[in-house]
Amino acid sequence: MPRTPAEHPAPAGDTSFTGAAEPYAGGDPYADYRAAAHTAPAHWVDLADRRLGSGVVAANDEFFADRENLLLPGRAEFHPGSFGHKGKVMDGWETRRRRGGSAGRPHPLADDHDWALIRLGAPGVVRAVVVDTAHFRGNHPAAISVEAASADGTPSPDELLGPAVKWTELVPRTPVGGHAENRFTVRAERRFTHLRLNQHPDGGVARLRAYGEVVPDPRWLGTLGTFDLVALENGGRVEEASDLFYSPAVNTIRPGRARRMDDGWETRRRRDRGNDWIRYRLAERALIRAVEIDTAHLKGNSAGWASLSLRDGPHAPWTDLLPRTRLEPDTAHRLLPPEPAIGAELRLDVYPDGGIARLRVFGELTPDGAARLAERHRELSA
Numbered sequence: 001m002p003r004t005p006a007e008h009p010a011p012a013g014d015t016s017f018t019g020a021a022e023p024y025a026g027g028d029p030y031a032d033y034r035a036a037a038h039t040a041p042a043h044w045v046d047l048a049d050r051r052l053g054s055g056v057v058a059a060n061d062e063f064f065a066d067r068e069n070l071l072l073p074g075r076a077e078f079h080p081g082s083f084g085h086k087g088k089v090m091d092g093w094e095t096r097r098r099r100g101g102s103a104g105r106p107h108p109l110a111d112d113h114d115w116a117l118i119r120l121g122a123p124g125v126v127r128a129v130v131v132d133t134a135h136f137r138g139n140h141p142a143a144i145s146v147e148a149a150s151a152d153g154t155p156s157p158d159e160l161l162g163p164a165v166k167w168t169e170l171v172p173r174t175p176v177g178g179h180a181e182n183r184f185t186v187r188a189e190r191r192f193t194h195l196r197l198n199q200h201p202d203g204g205v206a207r208l209r210a211y212g213e214v215v216p217d218p219r220w221l222g223t224l225g226t227f228d229l230v231a232l233e234n235g236g237r238v239e240e241a242s243d244l245f246y247s248p249a250v251n252t253i254r255p256g257r258a259r260r261m262d263d264g265w266e267t268r269r270r271r272d273r274g275n276d277w278i279r280y281r282l283a284e285r286a287l288i289r290a291v292e293i294d295t296a297h298l299k300g301n302s303a304g305w306a307s308l309s310l311r312d313g314p315h316a317p318w319t320d321l322l323p324r325t326r327l328e329p330d331t332a333h334r335l336l337p338p339e340p341a342i343g344a345e346l347r348l349d350v351y352p353d354g355g356i357a358r359l360r361v362f363g364e365l366t367p368d369g370a371a372r373l374a375e376r377h378r379e380l381s382a
């Protein structure tokens, strides 16, 4: 007997309960996927992204499908004919079916559930969680809940599950639909390092996303002295970009070198007389000494020239940091601005269009910038 949405309370978020999914009927498996309608600020990043160094450090069960799939970038794939020794090959984290203890009590208990522990690649404030059940149609969890913790150092799974770590509920136990993007708003103004995803009583989740803002460790950055001020993991962010046609501008501040062209930022071909650009906010107010612009993998479509300008706050005027400089395709350019300069926001202009793979901005925080960063960390860790 199909259950109706009215039998379930509405989730605490911007998704309304989508209910059970229909069996796969052939053709495009995403044709009947239920995406969540939402608008999120452009600067939010997925703190649980594998590309940031996140990991699923433990799960109580992963019989049907590996826990690591949860944090992979990109949407989950579905190949209808793909079966292995354990059953249907699924692109997600999937546990076995829970059973009760006896013939007379074959169903799981009300509190039975499966769990996975996630280390956030970049600790920060979580503002929205997505529990994506893509392709889990008859085997998605009935409900999920999400908790978060803030732990110092690099705790083991046992330590995370031990009495010293306090868990805060981000999403209470809430029914979720199958083959759907289940999105939840989070209101917990705290810096977290780990998440715990619970499936009640069991089932499969394709992807977990934890969107929010990075809150870097000021002691680490202060000790480093000179660091990459625009890097995502250090609290840099993209505020706006002229063109997101082929790839997101945030790729330019991800860790490491780009591995392929689509791991960088590429704009569409311009047919007007303008130019493309990205506006960034640095970790905090800082003195910039050196920059690196890397056009790796962009060969026939590298930006032709680039310039950088800087401003000391949202209402200050823009001043030149780096004059218009010619770029080579597929090359890391180490560039020294004519003068070290102080600012909190940066603008990259590329001429006329094309792409870059990475931008690195090396310098040190000003004393007032360092003090604000430390204060924010203190407030969010209290």
Ligand SMILES: NC(=O)NC(NC(N)=O)C(=O)[O-]
Pocket: 064, 086, 087, 088, 089, 090, 094, 097, 138, 139
């Ligand atoms: N068709 C299935 O997906 N069945 C089972 N799951 C896998 N992965 O085989 C199950 O019990 O949920």
